[in-house]
Amino acid sequence: MPSIIVYDLRCEYRKHPVGIDVLRPRLSWKLAADRRNVGQETYRIQVAVDESFRRLVWDTGLVRSDRSVHVEYEGEPLQSRTRYYYRVQAGDRTGCQSEWSDGAFWETALLKREEWLADWIAPPARADKPNVEIDYLRKTFRIQGEVSQARIYATAHGLYKLFVNGKTPDDTLFAPGYTSYRKRLQYQTYDVTHLLANGTNAIGVMLGNGWYIGDLGWMDGRHFYGTERALLMQLHVTYVDGRQEMIMTDEGWRGSTGALLMSELYHGETCDARLAQEGWHRADFPASDWQSVEVRALTKDPLIAQEGEPVRIVEKRTPVAVFVTPRGEIVLDMGQNMVGWMRFRVEADAGTVITLRHAEVLDQQGNFYVDNIRSARQTVRYICKGGESEEYEPSFSFQGFRYVQVEGLPIEGLADRFVACVIHTDMEPAGSFRCSDEMVNQLQRNIVWGQKGNFLEVPTDCPQRDERLGWTGDAQVFARTGAFNFNVAPFFAKWLKDLAADQQPDGGVSHVVPDLPFCGYNSSAWGDAAVIVPWTIYQCYGDVRLLETQYPSMKAWVDYIRNQGEDECLWNSGFHFGDWLALDGPGGRVVGATPKDLIATAFYAHSASLVAKAAAVLGYEEDSVRYKNLLEGIVNAYRKEFVSPNGRVVSPTQTAYVLSLMFDLLQENDRPRTARMLAEHVKENGMHLTTGFVGTPYLCHVLTRFGYHDIACQLVLQKEFPSWLYSVGQGATTIWEHWDGIKADGSFWSEEMNSFNHYAFGAIGDWLYRAVAGIDTDPAAPGFKHIIIEPHRGDGLSAAEAVYWSAYGEIRSAWETTGNARKRLEVSIPPNTTATIILSGADPGRLTETGQPYTAVEGFLSSEIAESGIRLLVGSGHYSFEY
Known part of the structure; x- marks a missing residue:
């Protein structure tokens, strides 16, 4: 008997989130089936305030829809500090109905600002060593009766570490995280029910500097957000008999110092264990010599619940x-x-x-x-x-x-x-890639480790030197690769809100987010993160709400550019990083030879095109027309300024060719010649790249798109400097900032700017997934609702495999060339999606699936034979092709 199962329920991308303040959370689920071509036709959701689902607050009834991702809650208004349980049923096109899924839950935090009754408190003042020694704060209180539920809601100016009766309530690190603190300050929710005991209890909190007060950047700056640590906390206790009680930060707290004498993000820590006050966070600790804290009249307006996963x-x-x-x-x-x-x-x-x-x-x-x-x-x-x-x-x-x-x-x-x-x-792993070349496999591991090290609260540029900031340029070039490796939607949603919060009144965007004024503003390819990253996340996750949230910021950035200079269709004014760290700059400079105004205008066109597309998705038709017209003007101006009358790009650099082709800035009949010139440029340079931050992410994509995939493969397989595998050959285990951070003789490129964990050039991972393994989403059905499988075989590789866990389930593409020159392709498509599989060079007469003629196999919806090969439209399931 055919069956389907509903599993892996999510609320706002997360399993069982505790402490969210989203008023209309979105629910998602996956389907499992024992056959091919399974698509959801109906669903039913129930939400209740009890695990038995007797006290329902929302029952959709039977809904005819294939939506199983980002279904918005439309039940009774949510209440603060409440756990909501939900379950899902689904039916497919054959009438097969699932059982109810296992129950899942989300729990709300404090949904109204007036529910924050606690006072901000500051540690006892220490004129001798302000902001050096770590502060230790504590309070005792009594529990009288059996507790059914207890939650702590806490945040700080600085970083805090929480203890209840000497134990940490969870494994969260670096709370409250790093945001644009003046406008957005996260608080965390902790379930401490199991830590409370009848009688006297104690809460202890350590307070450190973190990003709020401590050193940030390379200018010896600190106190960018404030000069004083502070704590805000409420403990809500509900007893079995229905009584409620609240313990909060107030003048009754006490403070002291202890063993931790210094802690800074950049500099490390100094701990003198001889000064430890053992048991300071327990109820029986004698704290008579601890000093009273000071109440502060600080704003609570920026408070928001934790967004996404913590460190x-x-x-x-x-x-x-x-x-x-x-x-x-x-x-x-x-x-x-x-x-x-x-x-x-x-x-x-x-x-x-x-x-x-x-x-x-x-x-x-x-x-x-x-x-x-x-x-x-x-x-x-x-x-x-x-x-x-x-x-x-x-x-x-x-x-x-x-x-x-x-x-x-x-x-x-x-x-x-x-x-x-x-x-x-703590991002959830989402994908894997491997191929027949072990050095490329090490490259992929380096990309993943670079992402791990630099996706720490914000997408940092490096995690070791006196920087570690959220550079916008690095983030936008890597976002698509990052989404293949991990579920980055919550991570980037948080960061993009900070980008918008820090956006200038004229729409300008800071080089780093959260903003540090000395870092600067408004470079092309860096500020364009305001547009490129939201569109990328929308394409990868189908997240319309994120797109809608960021849309004003996206528009503001393009309008900022439009208001620069004398020609609204050219961007030829202001500061730009250019093709940062390219290799074709004169005298070995860090900025490449490609003209900055060419780069700026190319990205201006790209961002205008994405805003026009976003407006169309969101139903803003007037905006869509407006930005399409703007795009047309920019493209015409680009051609007039940077392309000769005969269609030749006037700047003969790899990056100029790449951007002109990637962003469709040339007349269609001029594109093949420009692609050929790019390929020739690569070959003339000994099969080496010369691109920097701006050109590198798109270089191999452009070569593959225009029929030079073998050259793209040779670039990636190149072992001599400059290349991706050069650093692998030097023993790298992460991506380097410079192509030759360590030279062949063991000497260094420089001492001033030479990070060995700098993920931007790892953007090649996107090409490994999308071109080599061939997994992509259809732009017309984003979030992998309709999947494109188009693997590209190239010189030097005999096999490749990628797995990606989309919001619908596992997508897999694995190909190999067999000894008899036959090609094999294994594909997995999750239920409730469809896929177009493009088999380049396949002969219809020799194509089989699981040993049978492909036209006779369950799951095929249609096929099209073209000169380049065969296009198959298939439903969900596992497929094995030979051709």
């Missing part, structure tokens, strides 16, 4: 080697450039100082190397209490490193004392 420890690694450098330094090798910290165990005399320094690479002689991290100290100092085994790990600082220099401990048994904790925003 967590996602992996642990042990050292792969311990060695002594030529300088005599004792060094741990973790085998992987990563982001996080070292947890260690020690038995030593009181006062023994353990010092850890962190670095990405060794120098030419094999010594510990830290010049490239500039003023960031990345140093952890631990002073032992003595007399017992001690364990330590940082609380409010993270490091970017592969190597750890250890002082204060003997080398014997050293590796057994240390564990590396890998941290990043």
